[in-house]
């Protein structure tokens with residue numbers, strides 16, 4: 324595909340076009356992804372998640388700056404829950420992004436969460452692949468840490484940063500409930516505010532309680548808008564990757580991710596195929612009626628859809 328050739332040659336517009344094709348689930352997208360795939364697997368994917376307003380975008384911006392200074396190229400994917408369209412980012416994000424976007428070593432894309440038939444997680448993973456093949460060394464993926472979709476996205480990362488801030492008592496509870504297990508590094512941002520020590524201590528205690536042997540997630544303090552603590556954070560990220568590689572966990576983790584993704588794609592294909600067949604005959608609606616009437620049940624009906632007579 325010409326677009327893929329241009330992507331591999333470093334053409335930004337081709338990159339943007341390909342991402343749009345993937346987002347719109349255009350017919351050419353699958354072929355493009357097939358051709359792109361052999362060129363993926365080189366980027367270090369870093370997921371950044373946490374409650375709204377914790378400072379994720381500010382951190383992503385400062386990390387981007389840091390990596391650029393180290394001579395690395397950076398891709399940024401901001402999964403924006405506030406808008407069905409791209410570009411729904413907050414004004415502050417926009418301004419920050421525009422500043423970075425003039426740097427040819429940086430590619431930034433924001434994605435809306437609605438309108439992805441195949442699921443947002445799969446779409447995001449495909450966008451990651453395109454940036455990876457485009458040659459970005461580091462790919463930062465920002466999501467608000469709520470909902471299964473977002474947890475699935477974050478699982479695509481090699482290293483997961485969970486960002487929180489002081490005096491968010493409830494959110495620390497929320498972290499406990501959901502994302503404690505997926506965090507490789509915890510960031511207490513807004514360390515310029517009161518109650519930082521308390522927030523850090525609470526997190527440390529929770530992590531001590533939860534962590535098994537192996538990698539104990541460190542807690543890093545940052546003041547993202549001032550760029551404080553960014554180097555320490557980058558060091559923690561480096562240490563995490565070093566740990567994964569040393570223990571042979573890197574390949575193992577990637578294998579698990581591929582397994583999961585293959586299952587997701589298979590799931591999607593099967594559902595699509597079955598529904599397409601059933602639509603032709605009204606079978607789906609008929610079965611829903613029968614289930615409603617208690618004449619059959621979901622399991623029996625699903626079997627019927629899978630094995631139509």
Ligand SMILES: Nc1nc2c(ncn2[C@@H]2O[C@H](COP(=O)(O)OP(=O)(O)OP(=O)(O)O)[C@@H](O)[C@H]2O)c(=O)[nH]1
Pocket residue numbers: 374375376377378379380381382413415416467512513514515516545546547548549
């Ligand atoms: N005091 C203080 N403010 C900060 C710090 N980091 C970010 N902010 C401010 O907090 C606000 C939210 O920051 P963002 O980086 O947009 O947070 P976010 O987590 O990306 O927010 P969403 O994407 O809306 O969930 C902005 O006004 C930032 O300027 C910090 O370390 N200290």
Ligand SMILES: [Mg+2]
Pocket residue numbers: 379380381416465
């Ligand atoms: Mg943000």
